[in-house]
Amino acid sequence: MVDTNQVLDMIVRGNLSKLIVAIVVILIGFLIGRFLGNLTKKVLKELNTNKILKENLGINLPIEQFLSGLVYYLILFVAVVMALNQLGLSTIILYIILVIVLVIVVGLVVLAFKDFIPNVFASFWIHQKNILKEGDKIEIKDVKGVVEEITLTEVKIKTKDNEVVLIPNSLLFKEKIKKSLSLGKKDSAKKD
Structure with a gap:
């Protein structure tokens, strides 16, 4: 047993x-x-x-x-x-x-x-619709300046004070952008 x-x-x-x-x-x-x-x-x-x-x-x-x-x-x-x-x-x-x-x-x-994916889609949208280009004078939110560079994720804006401000591309969908045209006229656009 x-x-x-x-x-x-x-x-x-x-x-x-x-x-x-x-x-x-x-x-x-x-x-x-x-x-x-x-x-x-x-x-x-x-x-x-x-x-x-x-x-x-x-x-x-x-x-x-x-x-x-x-x-x-x-x-x-x-x-x-x-x-x-x-x-x-x-x-x-x-x-x-x-x-x-x-x-x-x-x-x-x-x-x-x-955060990366919406910024990339917004970048393609910016380039496809030709919303912004380098050298444009813009105002978005409280930032005024000249577009220095548009990357895959952000727009670099140089202000009057020589500061570089980075704006996420996705913010361009949500905020009102004031863009100065080369003729000196103001163009205000709201992105849907």
């Missing part, structure tokens, strides 16, 4: 060792993820990624922080999956975790681009 104490002892020892291994896997994943995330951030900073994107594409996104965080969480996710496998949990739980992570990542990407 089988002794129930022996069976229970085997189950507890087996599961306890699996639990310890799973915890160690997560801790190692945390350390490796943190190291590689910081390394990614350092390398991207050395390459001046944020500055290059801003100067060449007019995109002001913290890509260094985003990619380093992505590396960290991806490695941590792999460690959690390995730990769950070590515990013998079914693949359905892994699929649920994967779906949750994907929803979170998509949500974060949408939040990261929530």
Whole structure:
């Protein structure tokens, strides 16, 4: 006859060792993820990624922080999956975790681009309708000046005081723009 104490002892020892291994896997994943995330951030900073994107594409996104965080969480996710496998949990739980992570990542990407996308669409609209061009004298809100540059995300206006003011392109949809024509006449336009 089988002794129930022996069976229970085997189950507890087996599961306890699996639990310890799973915890160690997560801790190692945390350390490796943190190291590689910081390394990614350092390398991207050395390459001046944020500055290059801003100067060449007019995109002001913290890509260094985003990619380093992505590396960290991806490695941590792999460690959690390995730990769950070590515990013998079914693949359905892994699929649920994967779906949750994907929803979170998509949500974060949408939040990261929530201001960028309307500004890009407004930029295309400005160029297509020829609303503004460099050298135009305009007034929007409380800012008067000359349009210095129209980028993918913003309009740079130089004021009388030689200050450069950045106006998001999406604001041009919402605000009244007063534009001085080359003939000296005032043209006031409201964007719908």
